[in-house]
Amino acid sequence: MCLTEPEAGSDVGALKTKAVPQPDGSYRITGQKCFITNGDQDITKQIVYPVLARIEGDPPGTKGISLFLVPKYLVHEDGTLGERNDVFCTGIEKKMGAHGSATCSMSFGEDDRCTGYLLGQRGRGMNIMFQMLNETRLEVGIMALGGSSAAYLHAVDYARTRQQGSHVSRMFDPAAPKVPIIEHPDVLRMLLWMKSWVEGQRMLSYYLSQQIDLQNLLEGDEAREAKALVDFLIPVVKAGNSDMAWRITSEAIQVHGGYGYCSEYPVEQIAVDCKALCIVEGTNGIQSLDLVMRKILMNPEQYNYCVVKERIRKTIDSAAGIVHEAHLRSLAEAIDLMDAAVDFMEQLMESGDFRVLLVNVDPLRRAILYLVIAWMQLWCLKIAKPKLAALTGGATGADLESVLEGSPEAGFYHGKVCASEFWLATEFPKYFGKIEAILQGGRMDLRQAETVFPAFS
């Protein structure tokens, strides 16, 4: 997909690529694109580029943008390939990671003979592109989750084999035997932190994917609800999974110690590969704007947000008597606090205080991630706790250990319960501080902060 130009990244509407109508109904395309993933390759002969461009005379901004198909080779009437079109790769970026894909600068119409064909209606390029963008944003989220999960699993393997230090019970005994680092409480904490985030994000990503199917399969109000969930969760999953992938892969490096910083171990590569996912398909800052402005504040009657809240409340009700009362209470409180934060943002919008509003958009998106992950963890406990109890007969201590050894299924549910309990007890409390920071610190007048940077115009 050819959207980005040197002077038009997040601000796609600023693009300069031009399309001039020709007598045969095609268009002459001229312009430069950059950062184009797999912009050229010799695996297939033909490549067809979807290219965003403005037809000469159309209005500035995103409303004047149309979408064109530009083939690498022109196609004859009978479908055979003809002359080389005037589209060329002019360079390959030297990137920090993701070396498996060539990120190309592309030139269209250097010799003024690049032919393109309008796809869809004139001026509807952004709307058409957005249909693909929704899917690619989910794919980016899933890729990030894959990176996080792989880094976490490598860290577990390494921690099982690397011998350093002695067991906590003999930590002051110089003659104590060395133990695998997985036995150190701090390493165990890092692994549990990674596991609980990876599994929380996996649940959320699968739930979102299911809603994408449901919005297509259902009808009427049910389809509308599924669509509301999809619209709301796409930016949460894209930005949340990629932000966390950078943190999770960093923690996986930490578990490996110095070896994690060396390229002979895979976690370093996974980390640099994952960083790109915070930037592509709309930076995570742009995802925050999409979520908070378009999907919440400007959505009529905040319908999307109301559907999400309703679903969370249903999960809380259905978990009563199964999940610890304290978890149910905190999730219910968390919804009330989110309402307060959304009200605060709405007031800022109504009063036209856009500086303060926009500085809080990304923090709010990050807090929303915690809210929906808490929902998933609670839901997980609701299912996993009774399953575990049925498999272990409520055994504890040494009895539990012997059941877990003989039953991988019990081990699976035990892992789920431990990870979800860990997340709700140690990560979820941070949500309340995040909201507090928005409601209190979020009132900071940025006009003063602007003077910190003398070059500010």
Ligand SMILES: Cc1cc2nc3c(=O)[nH]c(=O)nc-3n(C[C@H](O)[C@H](O)[C@H](O)COP(=O)(O)OP(=O)(O)OC[C@H]3O[C@@H](n4cnc5c(N)ncnc54)[C@H](O)[C@@H]3O)c2cc1C
């Ligand atoms: C590996 C890789 C592959 C890519 N593949 C493709 C591809 O196949 N096709 C394609 O078209 N593009 C591709 N891109 C480009 C990518 O989509 C852009 O890099 C991205 O949209 C950001 O644009 P930019 O780099 O110009 O950054 P900028 O837009 O300059 O953004 C810089 C920073 O400013 C922030 N910012 C910018 N505007 C605003 C605003 N209005 N409000 C708040 N914050 C803002 C951003 O969030 C970001 O933090 C790829 C990029 C990479 C790194």
